[in-house]
Amino acid sequence: MKIVLTGAQGFLGWHTRLRLHALTDHEVVPVGRAEWESLPSLIADADAVVHIAGVNRAESDDEVRDGNISLARDLANAIERGGAPPRVVYANSNQAGNGTPYGSGKEEAASILGRATEATGGTFVNVHLPNIFGEHGRPRYNSFVATFVHAVITGEEVTINDNQVGLLHVQNAAQALLDGLTGEAAEIHPEPEAHRVQEVWDLLQEFHASYVPSGEIPDLSSTFRIDLFNTYRAALFPEHYPIQLVPRSDPRGAFVETVRCRGGEGQTSFSTTVPGITRGEHYHLHKIERFAVIRGKGTMELRKMFTDEVVAFEADGDAPVAVDMPVGWVHNITNTGDDVLFTQFWSHELFRPDAPDTFPEPVRPQE
Template sequence: MKVLITGASGFLGWHTRLRIAALTDHQVLTASRENWDILDELVANADAVIHLAGVNRAATEDAVERGNLRLGADLARAITLANKPLRVVMSGTIQVTRDNAYGRGKFGGLRQIENATVAAGGHFVDVCLPNLFGEHGKPNYNSFVATFVEAIALGNRPKIDDNTVELLHAQDAAQSLIDALSVHEVRTRPIGQEVAVSRVWDLLEEFHSSYALTGEIPSLTTKFRIDLFNSYRAALFPQNYPIALVPHSDARGSFVETVRCRGGEGQASFSTTEPGVTRGEHYHLTKVERFVVIQGEARISLRKMFTDQVIDFDVNGSRPVAIDMPVGWVHNISNTGKGQLFTQFWSHELFRPQAPDTFPEAVRIESGDLSR
């Protein structure tokens, strides 16, 4: 199926593309600010549309409302011009029940898109989303969680107006949007985690107090903790890496603690790699994974999905450091030395063959080959 994603370069767009690439065979077309002028052509070539483009913040409330109405009108026009039945999925919001500019704009856009879809014989699905958070959210734009993460990384404490909110991780939202490509319903409502705003800050402080200083992994005993920790550590990458490890040496040799974790599952393993050989070439959706070279020389390389910039870390066993792989970043490790390479790997969960959370992709790609 050819699926057009509008707002593909945004926060939820990246997560949705990532999940589609990992778990489906759909061919993805993308629409964003850079190519919005060919929206009609893109819709005409698609079998389905996932509409994520929206305006969260603007100079005025009126600009937020009008921006979302305009995006809805543009897509409705393109659907009408395509003149064929389309499956159209829209990322709606719980804000439509509230009298604010964002809610009014999203609701007005939704109605235009729905009417155009039904008139052309297609099927429209409103995926009504609560507050979202996740990796690579923009502070002061996508989520207060992203704002908190930035503040704690900078050593600031924001003003906290404490209340209870419903939070849904962007990967769960993405799965709801993908599921909507095949449901019979016209509206779905994924449920998030009810949590106090102050509790989110407290958890981030807990993570930061140990991880930022020593690389200690916090307790990962619930899905929400894992999702929040992944969101936090993604904001630290790459500027806070590698994580220095401390050798304890005496006449017998050295002892280095490579992973210290406060709770949950965990699985450690090691590999040997011959000179010139590369391991990895994959990415994960949720897994917390650490690489530590304990003997030999290596280059650890990473690339954020749908981008072409590669980040390299040259490491060796004589100066032990840890690199933690952000989710949604393709990674590998190459033996760049003359002898055998010994690497320890650790992940926060046991390996499950039926759900390995490992998706093949090359770190280094031909320029422009970012269509997946």
């Protein structure tokens, strides 16, 4: 299936593209501002459009409302001109129709896209998303969770209205959009998980108090804790890394604690790598993974999916450090020394062959 994905460079767009890349063989055509004028030609031979591009906040209420309507009209015109009846999956909001500028704009956008799609014989799927949060969200734009994460890391104060809110991790939101690509459902309502605002702030404070000083992994005994911790540590990358490990020596030798974890399951393994060889070359959708070189010399490289910049960390077993791999970042480790490289790996979950959450991709794609 050929899928045109609007808003592909945004928060939800990046995660949706990542999930499509990991779990499907679909051809994805990412559309951002630079490609917007080419929409008619891009969707002419497409099987589906996933429309995420939108305006969350702007300088005026009119810009928020009219911005979402304008994007929908552009897409509707492209659908009518394209000559093909694609399936259109729309990333709508639970706020649609609540009378706010954002809710009014999202509601009108859904009506515009629904009429255009049905007029050409296509299928319109309206996905109503609640508050979403996750890795690489923008503070003061995508969600209050992103704002809280930024405030915890920078030491800023926040004002908390301790309401109960429904929260959905962005990868679950992306899956709801993928679900809209098949089946007959015209409306999809992914179920959020209820949490209090104060609870979110308290958990982030808990994470920060243990993770930054020593790299200690917090209690990961629930899916929400895992998702929130992944969100938090993504905002620390790469400035916080590598994590300095502390050798404790006596006449017998040295002892280095590479991972301390407060809760949940976990698995530790190690590898040997001969000089010049690279291991890894994959990414994860939710797994928390730590690399620590315990003997030899190596280079850890990471690249955020769909970007070009490579971040590198040097590691030496004589001065041990650890790096925790962010979700959605391709990573590897190369033996750059003259001797065998010993690397310890830790994951927050047990390895399950039926669901390894490991997707091959090179850090440095061949030209």
